[in-house]
Structure formats: structure tokens, C-alpha cells
Amino acid sequence: MKIKLTSVYVDDQDKALRFYTQVLGFAKKTDFSQGPFRWLTVASPEEPDGTELQLALNASPAAKAYQQALFQQSQPAAMFFTDDVKGDYERVKARGAEFTMPPTDVTGSTIAMLKDTCGNLIQLTQLARRKAK
Amino acid sequence: MTDREQYAPGPAGGAQVRKDGEKWTLILVRALRHSPDKVWQALTDPAQLREWAPFDADGSLGTVGATVQLTTVGAPTPHVTATTVTRADAPKVLEYKWGGFDMRWELEPVGAGTRLTLWTNIDRRFISMGAAGWHICFDVLDRFLSGAPIGRIVAGDAMRFGGWRRLNAEYAKQFGIDTRGSDV
Numbered sequence: 532m533k534i535k536l537t538s539v540y541v542d543d544q545d546k547a548l549r550f551y552t553q554v555l556g557f558a559k560k561t562d563f564s565q566g567p568f569r570w571l572t573v574a575s576p577e578e579p580d581g582t583e584l585q586l587a588l589n590a591s592p593a594a595k596a597y598q599q600a601l602f603q604q605s606q607p608a609a610m611f612f613t614d615d616v617k618g619d620y621e622r623v624k625a626r627g628a629e630f631t632m633p634p635t636d637v638t639g640s641t642i643a644m645l646k647d648t649c650g651n652l653i654q655l656t657q658l659a660r661r662k663a664k
Numbered sequence: 665m666t667d668r669e670q671y672a673p674g675p676a677g678g679a680q681v682r683k684d685g686e687k688w689t690l691i692l693v694r695a696l697r698h699s700p701d702k703v704w705q706a707l708t709d710p711a712q713l714r715e716w717a718p719f720d721a722d723g724s725l726g727t728v729g730a731t732v733q734l735t736t737v738g739a740p741t742p743h744v745t746a747t748t749v750t751r752a753d754a755p756k757v758l759e760y761k762w763g764g765f766d767m768r769w770e771l772e773p774v775g776a777g778t779r780l781t782l783w784t785n786i787d788r789r790f791i792s793m794g795a796a797g798w799h800i801c802f803d804v805l806d807r808f809l810s811g812a813p814i815g816r817i818v819a820g821d822a823m824r825f826g827g828w829r830r831l832n833a834e835y836a837k838q839f840g841i842d843t844r845g846s847d848v
Contacts, residue, residue, distance in 0.1 A: 564790040565819055566718050566797075567763020568736045568743040590745055590763060 535582055536572065539608045540589035540598045541649035544571050547586040550648045554626045555611075557584070575611075584609065589650065598650050605631070607644060607654035616641045616657035623655075668814040673803055673827040676834035679795045688788045689766075690795055694802045696778045698809040700771040703778045704755035706809060707769055716805040718797060718818040725760060728752045734762055738819025792839055796831035797822055 541547035548571060551557045557573040560583050564570070567590075572583040589595045601608055613619045616634045620643050624630060631652060632644035643655045682689040696703055706712040708726035713719070720735040728749050736743040743763075751759035751768075758769040768783040780802070786794040800817050807814050822828045836842060 562789075564787060564793065565739055566736045566794075567745065567765050568739045569787070569790075570740050587741075590743075 536585055537582060537609065538585040538587045539647070539649075539651055540594045541586050541647070541651070542589055542598075543649055544569055544586055544588050547571075547647070547649045548573070550628075551584070551586060554623060554628050554648075555653075556623075586649075602650060602652060605644075605652065608647075608651035610654040610656055612656050612658070614657060616643055616655050619643075619655055666814075667807070667812060668817075671803070671807075671814055671817070671827075673800055673831055676795070676799065676831050676838060679799070679835060679838070681791060681839045683788075686788070687785055688791055689783055689785045690791055690798075692782045692784075692795065692798050692802070694780045694806075695774065696780055696806055696809065697776070698778060698806075699776065700755035700773050700778045702809060703771055703780060704758070706805060707758055707771075708752070708754075712808070714816070715808040715813050716801055716816050718801060718816075719762060725749055725758065726752050726754060732760075736763075736819075737816070738821070788841065792832050792836035792841060795835040795839075796828050799831050799835075800825075800828060 548559060551573045552559060556576065558576050558579065560572045560574040560579075562569070562571050569588065571586045573586065574583050575581060587594070589598050598608065620630065620634050623645065628645045630643060630645045632642070634641050634643045639659050641657045641659070644652050645655070647653050678693045680691050682691060704726070706716070708724050710721045710723065713721050713725075718737055720737060722733045722735075723730060725732055726749075728751060730749045732747050732749065734745050734747050745763045747760045747762065749758070749760045751757055755771050757771075760767055762784075765784050765786065770781040770783075772779040772781075782798065784794070797818065800822050804814060804816055817825065
């Protein structure tokens with residue numbers, strides 16, 4: 532058994548694809564449709580065969596409620612790891628992303644939080660032990 | 665070989681795309697040798713939909729105002745959407761939404777048979793796939809109505825099937841689009 536995929540609900544898959552590729556810098560991995568269902572995933576170019584992120588349409592009331600509740604309570608819907616959170620913060624911000632938290636030192640890591648334009652907060656995390664790299 | 669194994673779809677045909685800016689509508693026409701009443705039942709009755717349609721319905725689609733859960737068959741994760749039937753003029757016009765898609769069915773008597781037309785909006789990138797999928801569904805529907813059901817062929821079952829790839833390519837050519845953007 533392996534962990535190969537995680538999902539975020541988004542309110543618009545086209546908008547999500549633009550944000551996750553053009554702003555965050557991920558690459559489209561799989562995109563196909565079956566009836567009104569669209570399976571859409573992205574992966575990191577640093578790890579093309581690594582864990583995929585599914586951009587799932589929040590089509591059901593449960594998905595919408597869950598997504599909104601997380602957002603209202605400032606909970607990130609997904610967390611991405613980086614070796615350079617300050618550099619990524621500057622790069623992603625320059626591409627137009629709206630951060631709700633600049634790089635901030637917390638226990639064991641430095642984190643930043645941004646909006647994904649599709650109803651979610653996304654957290655960028657740099658673990659303290661990786662700073663030496 | 666079983667009838668299902670022997671089944672091979674004919675050439676692409678009976679489909680056109682109406683392009684209204686970014687909104688594309690797929691229009692599919694199929695002549696069936698069965699009465700509108702009989703076709704109407706197959707379009708609305710959950711048990712009959714299971715024989716040919718790409719979704720399951722948990723109730724009849726034949727009543728205006730009815731709320732019905734539609735389950736996309738064979739989606740990579742369970743995919744259920746609620747729909748409300750907005751028009752049900754038996755046995756002529758049926759309208760509801762499947763997820764974000766408008767679905768309008770029109771049944772016109774032609775002799776003893778029916779000219780069946782489906783209007784549905786599909787994302788332009790997937791429109792030839794949709795046409796290929798519905799083509800196969802309509803073939804299966806025709807066999808079911810003729811009393812020789814072969815079981816529905818949708819989702820992965822359809823895509824694995826050589827005829828589907830050919831139809832997808834043929835419809836893409838007819839619609840003037842390429843399928844290179846598709847990962848399937």
C-alpha cells in the first residue's frame with residue numbers, strides 16, 4: 532500500500548488548474564472526464580512520479596460545507612513542503628498569489644499560508660531541520 | 665462469442681456540435697425502431713437506465729420536480745449528483761441536469777419508430793469522448809429495446825474497447841478538434 536494521491540476540493544477546476552500550475556508551479560498530471568465527472572491531478576515537477584494532488588470539484592453539499600468550514604477556521608486544505616519557504620513566498624507572491632500569512636517561524640518549521648483562489652487556504656512548510664541543506 | 669463480445673460500433677455519425685463561444689453543445693440524433701412510449705420508459709425508469717445509461721438513478725426521471733440522485737457509473741471515485749427534473753412531457757421532451765451538464769431529450773415519432781435527440785453541454789476538450797460514449801450507449805439502448813440486451817458499456821469498459829477509441833478519433837475529426845489534449 533502506498534500514499535500516491537491526496538485531494539483538495541475546489542470550486543472551479545479550470546481556475547484551480549491555472550492556480551496550481553501557473554502560480555504554484557506544479558504540472559498537470561492527469562486530466563480526463565467521464566460524464567460530468569472530471570479527474571484532474573497535478574504533481575510537482577521536482578517529483579513528477581511523486582504524490583499527486585487531485586483537484587476535485589466540490590460538487591456535493593458535503594464537499595462544499597467541509598471546504599467552507601476549513602477556510603472559515605483558517606485551516607489549510609493542503610500542505611506543501613519546500614526547502615525554501617521565503618524564496619517560494621516571494622516567487623509565488625510575484626505571480627499574484629494572496630498570502631494570509633507571510634513566512635512565520637513556528638515549532639519545528641517555518642510556514643506561510645496563501646489562498647488558492649478556489650476556496651482554500653494552502654500552507655507552505657519548511658521544516659527547521661532542512662534549513663541546513 | 666456472446667452478443668456483447670461480438671458488438672462493434674458502426675462509423676461515427678448523427679452528431680454535431682453547436683459552438684456558442686466557450687459553451688459547446690453536443691447534439692446527438694439516433695433513429696430507433698421503437699415507439700416513443702417505449703423509448704421514454706428506457707430514459708426515465710431506473711431499472712431500464714441500468715441497462716444502457718452512463719449513470720444510475722435512484723428514482724424515476726419521468727416526473728417534473730422529482731429530485732433524483734444520479735451516480736456516474738465507474739467514476740474513479742464515487743460520484744453522485746442530485747438533479748431535479750425540470751421538464752417531463754411524456755413521451756416527447758425530458759430535461760434535467762447531470763452534474764453541470766444540461767440534458768435535453770426529444771422524442772419524435774417517425775413511422776413506428778422514434779427519432780431520439782439529445783442536447784448536452786460538454787467541456788469542449790472532452791466533447792468527442794462524450795460523443796463516442798453516447799454512441800455506444802445508444803447502440804446498447806437499441807439492443808435492449810429490441811429484447812436482446814448486451815449490458816451497458818460505459819466508463820472503463822467503453823474506453824478499453826477498440827471501437828471507442830476509433831469513434832473518439834472519428835468524432836474529433838468531424839468536430840474539427842484534436843484529442844491530443846486528452847490523457848486517455
